[in-house]
Amino acid sequence: MTDKRTLKTLAAIDATGYDLLATVGFDQLSVQAWCTAAHITRPTFYGYYLDKGDWLERQIDVALRQLTPALDAAPVDWPVALTRAAWARRVPLRILLQVHATKLDLTAALTALLVTTLRPQLSGPTAAYRASAAASACVHDLVWLLTEGRNVQVEAQQRERLAALIDAS
Numbered sequence: 001m002t003d004k005r006t007l008k009t010l011a012a013i014d015a016t017g018y019d020l021l022a023t024v025g026f027d028q029l030s031v032q033a034w035c036t037a038a039h040i041t042r043p044t045f046y047g048y049y050l051d052k053g054d055w056l057e058r059q060i061d062v063a064l065r066q067l068t069p070a071l072d073a074a075p076v077d078w079p080v081a082l083t084r085a086a087w088a089r090r091v092p093l094r095i096l097l098q099v100h101a102t103k104l105d106l107t108a109a110l111t112a113l114l115v116t117t118l119r120p121q122l123s124g125p126t127a128a129y130r131a132s133a134a135a136s137a138c139v140h141d142l143v144w145l146l147t148e149g150r151n152v153q154v155e156a157q158q159r160e161r162l163a164a165l166i167d168a169s
Contacts, residue, residue: 010048012038017055018092026056026101056096056104063089063096063106064113071117075134076163078114079141080155086146094146097139107143111135122166134165 016038020029031052035042049055066085073081086093096106114135122131141158145151 009040009044012040013045013048013055014059014092017052017059018095021095021099026052026099026104053101053104056099056101059092059096060104060106060109063093064109066093067110068113071114075118075121075138075166076159078138079145079158079162082138082142083145083150086142087150090146094143097143097146107139110142111139114138118166130165134162137162137165 013034016034017029020034020037024033029052031042031045034052035045038045049058063086066089067082070078070081070085093106097110099105100107111132112135115131118134119128119131124130137158141162145155148154
């Protein structure tokens with residue numbers, strides 16, 4: 001069991017990281033500014049993470065583990081299933097989905113996961129393209145739903161569009 005001080009420090013690092021990502025972006029984010037805002041020292045930060053990229057990579061891993069069970073739903077239901085899975089952490093996930101750092105990109109990682117999951121279910125000469133288009137549309141829909149809120153009418157339109165991409169020959 002992790003002690004309360006460690007949990008409090010990690011929570012401060014995470015909350016501050018998300019606040020700074022939302023305001024200054026990943027490239028402009030410095031560990032020194034992060035530590036100052038989190039009221040911790042640099043050695044404390046580096047005691048938990050190798051660098052800011054290590055922190056971001058771990059956040060992306062947590063997000064993917066949180067979202068992966070939603071892929072048990074039918075592919076046409078992925079936007080709604082992913083939104084439900086993400087809803088409790090929608091603010092940090094929305095921020096992570098907007099960070100596009102080299103090799104540290106939740107949008108790209110989630111899209112790749114969706115393509116990998118969907119591709120074996122499709123056939124025909126355009127299967128790879130349809131899997132890629134459906135995955136990109138699904139991630140776009142997830143970002144929209146997390147930003148704008150759930151809307152039954154929009155979810156139905158997204159489901160129809162995704163079904164058309166998946167079922168096309």
